[in-house]
Amino acid sequence: MQGEELDLSAIVKDVQMRKSISVRKFWDTLFSFVALGFLILGLFVLLLLVFQLFVDGREKLASLGFYFSFPAPSAEEAGILSAWVGSIFVIMVTVLFSIPIGVAAGIYLEEYAKTSSSQFVRFLTDFIEINITNLAGVPSIVYGLLGLEIFKETLKLGNSVLTAGMTLGILVLPVIVVTTREALKSVPSALKEGSIAIGASKWQTIWDLILPASIGSILTGVIVSVSRAIGETAPLITVGALTFIAFLPPLPFSPRLEVNVDTGEAFQVGNYGPFDWLFSGYTVMPIQMFDWVGRPSPDFRVNAAAAGVVLVLMTLALNSAAIFLRIYFRKRIKW
Amino acid sequence: MTNTALSLPQIRKLIQRQNVFDQFVVLALLAAALSSVIVTAGILYILISESVSFFSQVPLGEFFNLVDPKWTPLFDDKNFAIITLISSTLVTTGVSVAIGIPMGTIIAIYLSEFATEQVREWVKPILELLAGVPSVVFGYFALQTVTPFMQRIVLGVQMFFAPGRDEFDYYQLPGFNMLSAGIVMGISIIPLISSISEDAMRAVPKQMREGSFAVGATRLQTSFNVVLPAAISGIIASYILGISRSLGQTMIVAVAAGTQPIYTWNPLDGAATISTFIVEVAKGDIEHGSLEYNTIFVAGLALVAMTLAMNLLGHYLSKRVREVY
Incomplete structure (x- = not known):
């Protein structure tokens, strides 16, 4: 009689412990999935950000003129x-x-x-x-x-x-x-x-x-x-x-040009110094x-x-x- | 081959010359090291001196006015209640922290305690790339992607709880709002928080984890009950850095959170933060030495004071809660 009772409580304890272990294992797994989800979300944001920029700017990115023109008042002509x-x-x-x-x-x-x-x-x-x-x-x-x-x-x-x-x-x-x-x-x-x-x-x-x-x-x-x-x-x-x-910093020793106000012609008035670009x-x-x-x-x-x-x-x-x-x-x- | 043997006096002379050269080098290096002190002193000097001339024209009571706060230094009717700018700075930072700290911490725990070496090798560089995205690009993202998304969510929530009305009868989230800016700010500080926290957790000795595993704790229990408390000072340091970054974050809020200085604690509103105000003033032409010129420095001083207070608080907290092992 007595022995059986002891066994019963041992079984109950065993079941409880198993349950506790499986609950804790469940939380463990759940956490790692949530964390992985956050990581993927971070990665997704990075991808989404780049993708959105690409989609929004695709027209401009495809045109070579964008890279080689100055900023302008109109969006079509403006470049970088x-x-x-x-x-x-x-x-x-x-x-x-x-x-x-x-x-x-x-x-x-x-x-x-x-x-x-x-x-x-x-x-x-x-x-x-x-x-x-x-x-x-x-x-x-x-x-x-x-x-x-x-x-x-x-x-x-x-x-x-x-x-x-x-x-x-x-x-x-x-x-x-x-x-x-x-x-x-x-x-x-x-x-x-x-x-x-x-x-x-x-x-x-x-x-x-x-x-x-x-x-x-x-x-x-x-x-x-x-x-x-x-x-x-x-x-x-x-x-x-x-x-x-709408101009570039002058390269060292490049010709310094000035425009004649009357004729609109450009003529050279000497060269830039080696450090003029610093002050441009x-x-x-x-x-x-x-x-x-x-x-x-x-x-x-x-x-x-x-x-x-x-x-x-x-x-x-x-x-x-x-x-x-x-x-x-x-x-x-x-x- | 020449005879390379040197006489003793020659060697002495050589050594002496080298020693003199070495001393000059040390002085030059010391001067370079002192440059950081000069920069700090310079920052404090310009902020304080410009603020002194600000307060010689504006009474302190006006600056700390909490009753009817308005910030209109560029109008004819000038008001200088700094709480107007501080409230929005705190709101955007609050949203940012609510996103960035939980996500950053969980990612750090995952990378340090759960992930395999292979996953870590892949994920860390990607997080670094995310950290390298310029903030103005994040600003564009907040304005063009997150704001429309949040507008739909805000509308959807209202339709769910109070259905049956016309779409335009619901509250519309404005195009410039602190919520979207704060969310994106939060995402932008995740790499910072997770990488510093992870370093702190990885520095916790292996034996502590093994002891915990030996008594039957799972990885999750070990992470939260053993590793996290042991690494807490490093983790707090990462939070402080994240908060400081959010307080001083400029381009995201300047692009997406609105440019009007409005006193509000509601994240759904748009309002200018301290840094937005500085950018807005600096965009125009301001006369050196004018009152407008002084205001951006006094705003900068408020910003520095806030980050400094954060740092002191963090220092105090990490001392209080640190577990010595």
């Missing part, structure tokens, strides 16, 4: 020539401005500050580190306010390629510093020790061994920040980039797109969509390049 050329010029300034400073700051923080015995240097490094973390959280439009006040108004650089490039350069600086540090961190210390052991100075070690070993990862970070800078719109609007631009007016891809999106006439939406496709392709190309480069360098590492 000054926008994509301007983007290239501005990004060139951004890269030339931010890479040397960003990489140098990364090297200092990773290779010098960490090993310093001075209390003051330690304190300074902590301070700089907190600072860089905070800068990464500052809204991009605030960098635009900085560019407006410092570069445009105080330094009187006006609404130029130089102002835009340096504003974006400051914006991407934290990203470059952080990725440089990550890249340097991954170089094994045996390499450094070997170099120091045969009498190389610290800088020789960095320049000849550590930098070449980590150049791939640094490059990846640079490409990612360039792709961010290319799509950045708000800071450039803030520095005053939203204007009608400009427009860039995302601003051109923003301008067209904001127009009340629906005709311009077609142009906006087409410009969007070009812009997305530019950033996708850069990001894919960064991803491939990372995989390539990861495979090539020999230690």
